[in-house]
Amino acid sequence: MIGVWVFNEWYKLGSPRPLQLVELGPGRGTLMQDVLRVLKQLGLSSTDVSIHLVEVSPELSQTQEQKLCGTSSPYIENPEDGDYFRKNITTDGSSIFWYRHLTSVPRGFTMFLANEFFDALPVSNKFRKTDNGWREVLIDIDEGDGPHHLRYLLSREGTPASKVFIKSGETRDDFEVSPETAVFCSELAMRIEADGGAALIMDYGHNGKSCNTFRAFKNHSLHDPLCEPGTADLTADVDFGFMKEQVDERLITFGPVTQSFFLINMGMEQRLHRLLRTCKEEERKNLISGYKMLTDPSKWGRDSNFAMFLSCQSFLVKYPPAGFYVDLDKE
Numbered sequence: 001m002i003g004v005w006v007f008n009e010w011y012k013l014g015s016p017r018p019l020q021l022v023e024l025g026p027g028r029g030t031l032m033q034d035v036l037r038v039l040k041q042l043g044l045s046s047t048d049v050s051i052h053l054v055e056v057s058p059e060l061s062q063t064q065e066q067k068l069c070g071t072s073s074p075y076i077e078n079p080e081d082g083d084y085f086r087k088n089i090t091t092d093g094s095s096i097f098w099y100r101h102l103t104s105v106p107r108g109f110t111m112f113l114a115n116e117f118f119d120a121l122p123v124s125n126k127f128r129k130t131d132n133g134w135r136e137v138l139i140d141i142d143e144g145d146g147p148h149h150l151r152y153l154l155s156r157e158g159t160p161a162s163k164v165f166i167k168s169g170e171t172r173d174d175f176e177v178s179p180e181t182a183v184f185c186s187e188l189a190m191r192i193e194a195d196g197g198a199a200l201i202m203d204y205g206h207n208g209k210s211c212n213t214f215r216a217f218k219n220h221s222l223h224d225p226l227c228e229p230g231t232a233d234l235t236a237d238v239d240f241g242f243m244k245e246q247v248d249e250r251l252i253t254f255g256p257v258t259q260s261f262f263l264i265n266m267g268m269e270q271r272l273h274r275l276l277r278t279c280k281e282e283e284r285k286n287l288i289s290g291y292k293m294l295t296d297p298s299k300w301g302r303d304s305n306f307a308m309f310l311s312c313q314s315f316l317v318k319y320p321p322a323g324f325y326v327d328l329d330k331e
């Protein structure tokens with residue numbers, strides 16, 4: 001469905017060729033593999049698409065390369081014609097590049113994808129409202145008899161970060177901020193405004209209303225983030241409200257909407273019925289349970305899994321992106 005979305009929006013925006021497709025944090029490369037298969041089915045040839053992956057992990061970039069190219073290439077220290085660290089050709093013949101930073105990706109019309117990328121970025125500031133005003137939640141060595149050698153403590157006064165990140169109308173009394181998210185959003189906004197394109201962002205998140213979502217998981221269970229740091233995954237729900245604030249001056253935004261809303265609007269039910277007509281008997285059960293898993297609000301389709309769209313093309317207000325509702329406030 002994401003591949004169909006990319007094709008649809010790219011086509012609507014004038015189908016500039018080659019289609020520069022960028023994925024932030026491609027993980028194991030599964031989403032990109034699926035998207036490329038769909039673009040091929042929809043008639044795009046290998047030279048119609050160029051792929052650019054922004055990945056911070058050298059190990060994962062190798063996994064992605066194996067999946068998408070079927071071969072390994074050497075790490076490139078100082079490329080002559082760009083700022084990538086790996087380049088190859090996909091199994092279908094498209095050129096593909098890896099970068100450590102979004103700023104290194106070549107400029108030009110681009111369709112951006114980010115799936116479960118923003119929730120992997122650190123939340124480095126946390127704030128709490130007190131009777132004396134906003135304070136920053138800091139981490140200190142615990143020399144007392146607390147359960148860990150670390151403890152939370154509140155700043156004595158408001159900090160410079162609290163002046164930057166707390167808005168006058170803030171209604172929450174405890175929340176966290178990911179400054180790195182702001183940096184990525186500003187770069188996306190600058191590029192889409194100047195060069196054209198769109199971004200589809202999929203993540204667990206809220207629209208700037210949830211409090212205190214910072215948490216840790218170890219062995220699939222909740223874990224105290226201050227206990228044995230470095231041994232557990234840290235995460236916080238993505239704050240789509242904050243992301244929209246970073247791009248609002250430059251772009252039109254749609255959503256967030258729930259995953260089930262997006263997928264059903266994209267015609268996933270019709271797609272399921274088509275597949276069921278031609279699939280093998282043993283695939284039937286998998287297709288039906290996969291559909292239910294992704295769209296059922298009590299499973300992965302639930303409210304916390306949102307998608308969002310950004311674009312500077314003002315005609316999109318009249319002709320909104322597939323999968324989203326029309327934002328009447330913006331009309």
Ligand SMILES: C[S@@+](CC[C@H](N)C(=O)[O-])C[C@H]1O[C@@H](n2cnc3c(N)ncnc32)[C@H](O)[C@@H]1O
Nearest residue numbers: 025026027031054055056057060115116117120
């Ligand atoms: C949870 S995974 C994303 C999963 C993947 N998109 C998918 O659909 O399966 C997060 C990805 O973001 C990458 N990542 C995390 N922080 C990053 C950063 N600052 N810059 C670039 N990539 C980053 C990770 O290495 C990983 O590939």
